[in-house]
Amino acid sequence: MLAASGGVVRRKRFDRLFVVLGMLVLIAALAVLLALFTDLVRQGAARLNPDFLTSFASRRPAQAGILAAWVGTSLIMLVTACVAVPVGVAAAIHLEEYAPKNWLTAIIEINVTNLAGVPSIIYGLLALGLFVYEFGLGQSILAAGLTLALLILPIVIVATREALRAVPRTIREAAYALGATRWEVTAHHVLPYSMGGVLTGMIIGLSRAIGETAPIITIGALSFIAFLPTPPFTGEFPFLSFAWLGDPFTAMPIQMFNWVSRPDPAFRVNAAAAGAILLGMTLLMNGLAIWLRHRLRKTFQW
Amino acid sequence: MIEALLLLAGLVAVFTTLSIVWILVTEALPFFRRVPLGDFLTDTMWTPLFAEPRYGILPLLAGTLVTTAVALTVAIPAGTIIAIHLSEFASRRLREVVKPALEMLGAVPTVVYGYFALAIVTPFLQKLIPGLPGFNMLSAGLVIGIMIVPYVASVSEDAMRAVPTHMREGSYAMGATRLQTALRVVVPGALSGMAAAYILGISRAVGETMVVAVAAGLQPNLTWDPTESAATITSFIVQVTLGDLPHDSIGYQSIFAAGLVLLIVTLAFNVAGFLLARRFREAY
Numbered sequence: 001m002l003a004a005s006g007g008v009v010r011r012k013r014f015d016r017l018f019v020v021l022g023m024l025v026l027i028a029a030l031a032v033l034l035a036l037f038t039d040l041v042r043q044g045a046a047r048l049n050p051d052f053l054t055s056f057a058s059r060r061p062a063q064a065g066i067l068a069a070w071v072g073t074s075l076i077m078l079v080t081a082c083v084a085v086p087v088g089v090a091a092a093i094h095l096e097e098y099a100p101k102n103w104l105t106a107i108i109e110i111n112v113t114n115l116a117g118v119p120s121i122i123y124g125l126l127a128l129g130l131f132v133y134e135f136g137l138g139q140s141i142l143a144a145g146l147t148l149a150l151l152i153l154p155i156v157i158v159a160t161r162e163a164l165r166a167v168p169r170t171i172r173e174a175a176y177a178l179g180a181t182r183w184e185v186t187a188h189h190v191l192p193y194s195m196g197g198v199l200t201g202m203i204i205g206l207s208r209a210i211g212e213t214a215p216i217i218t219i220g221a222l223s224f225i226a227f228l229p230t231p232p233f234t235g236e237f238p239f240l241s242f243a244w245l246g247d248p249f250t251a252m253p254i255q256m257f258n259w260v261s262r263p264d265p266a267f268r269v270n271a272a273a274a275g276a277i278l279l280g281m282t283l284l285m286n287g288l289a290i291w292l293r294h295r296l297r298k299t300f301q302w
Numbered sequence: 303m304i305e306a307l308l309l310l311a312g313l314v315a316v317f318t319t320l321s322i323v324w325i326l327v328t329e330a331l332p333f334f335r336r337v338p339l340g341d342f343l344t345d346t347m348w349t350p351l352f353a354e355p356r357y358g359i360l361p362l363l364a365g366t367l368v369t370t371a372v373a374l375t376v377a378i379p380a381g382t383i384i385a386i387h388l389s390e391f392a393s394r395r396l397r398e399v400v401k402p403a404l405e406m407l408g409a410v411p412t413v414v415y416g417y418f419a420l421a422i423v424t425p426f427l428q429k430l431i432p433g434l435p436g437f438n439m440l441s442a443g444l445v446i447g448i449m450i451v452p453y454v455a456s457v458s459e460d461a462m463r464a465v466p467t468h469m470r471e472g473s474y475a476m477g478a479t480r481l482q483t484a485l486r487v488v489v490p491g492a493l494s495g496m497a498a499a500y501i502l503g504i505s506r507a508v509g510e511t512m513v514v515a516v517a518a519g520l521q522p523n524l525t526w527d528p529t530e531s532a533a534t535i536t537s538f539i540v541q542v543t544l545g546d547l548p549h550d551s552i553g554y555q556s557i558f559a560a561g562l563v564l565l566i567v568t569l570a571f572n573v574a575g576f577l578l579a580r581r582f583r584e585a586y
Binding site: 008010013014019021022026028029030032035036040043065090093095099107108111113118119122123126128129130133134150157183190202207210213214219220252256257261264268272275280282286287290 | 318325335386391407412414417544561567
């Protein structure tokens with residue numbers, strides 16, 4: 001009541017002060033992002049050249065590159081996307097379109113919410129115990145891809161559910177009225193209309209997975225690899241090989257962590273260069289997702 | 303057929319939770335067979351890889367709590383101010399620019415934040431605090447704080463926007479200014495939702511790994527002083543798995559015991575946050 005007894009002029013001044021304070025905090029937060037990116041680019045500038053992308057890690061900082069790291073990251077992302085997207089979309093369809101309101105559905109929903117809050121390193125321990133030792137997958141690309149797939153599953157499920165929920169009920173009812181089965185309604189109408197939202201969720205999920213370091217350190221990613229995994233394409237029938245799934249690997253964030261934690265400042269430059277590329281990739285993916293969401297909101301107005 | 307497949311996909315989430323609990327418990331059991339629970343909870347030294355190992359979780363827990371506390375001193379004020387600003391003051395256009403930008407801030411890979419703490423924040427702090435070691439919990443905590451600002455801001459803002467407009471209008475009609483309405487009507491109305499945001503932020507800070515592994519040092523150290531270097535539960539796990547430990551060694555088992563403690567702490571926070579968030583949704 002104290003402020004209320006003051007004059008209107010004074011109270012209005014507090015309003016303006018708060019606006020200024022709010023803007024300052026916002027600008028400070030965003031300045032961090034800008035400062036971080038420019039610092040990475042500036043510090044890493046000396047190493048940001050094509051050679052950096054085509055060389056293996058090396059003990060000599062000036063010759064070290066991220067070839068094995070970006071190839072490893074790409075292959076892991078391929079596995080992650082191939083597992084997380086179908087499973088996540090199917091789970092979301094189950095929860096939104098099929099699930100009856102019973103205890104089982106409630107348990108699934110609680111688990112999805114809860115998994116989103118589990119620290120990523122716990123997923124690493126799960127993968128170490130389950131994938132690496134129990135299933136005998138070893139410290140392989142497959143184990144890493146599956147780990148990150150479990151990690152981003154809640155993100156894909158939540159995004160897909162939101163997209164499905166945004167499709168109005170009238171669309172479903174119209175399809176049912178024409179004699180479509182529940183699966184036909186879902187597959188021919190609801191899912192195609194929510195594709196944009198599903199895609200956005202997938203990109204956000206993968207951008208999270210691409211920067212995750214802790215879980216793949218835990219399962220035993222190597223930070224010094226001077227060879228590439230078995231190529232997925234072969235010269236003879238059946239032209240595709242899945243041997244790379246079992247290969248040991250390194251990844252972008254692992255490589256960066258390795259360089260950051262070395263005392264030699266020359267490696268700090270490499271870390272900055274790798275960081276600039278990694279940050280550039282995540283910002284690009286997030287930007288794409290944001291743009292997509294924005295466009296969808298304009299295209300679909302039910 | 304299709305229904306069964308879809309249900310199976312949904313059950314993956316349940317299986318994941320069960321496997322997490324199963325793996326952590328079964329791998330930690332042999333550890334607790336060798337180390338009495340009393341020692342684990344009260345011993346003040348954590349040196350499982352030494353010749354004379356001691357297994358007290360307290361130093362790791364202290365490291366985790368100190369970095370989390372530092373993070374909250376940044377994230378709670380900044381996150382709350384941003385949330386009030388976006389929900390009560392900002393124009394629609396400003397919001398449409400700022401929200402995606404904040405989302406980007408939250409998407410920065412944690413290892414990049416680790417670099418930020420070690421290579422930018424620590425040298426800056428060393429100018430302010432002479433004698434600050436190159437690895438310290440202060441710098442790691444501050445950066446974790448920046449990292450969770452977008453998260454705290456977005457959950458708090460959701461809570462504030464859930465406060466019905468007619469309550470604001472009532473306040474304006476009584477002659478209150480925007481700030482008075484925000485602080486005396488909207489914030490009290492959104493309080494449990496904001497508490498949920500803070501608690502979920504705490505749970506994030508507790509589980510954060512790479513920033514502390516890079517910038518806080520890896521030496522377990524029972525201290526409450528943020529300017530010292532210390533290991534956390536998460537950075538200990540990283541340190542052990544970087545080496546090559548045999549599958550059935552006690553060092554290997556100790557990371558699952560540490561992981562179990564981490565899971566219990568974050569789970570407690572998550573459940574509390576979830577319950578609070580549900581309460582605020584039912585309020586109107």
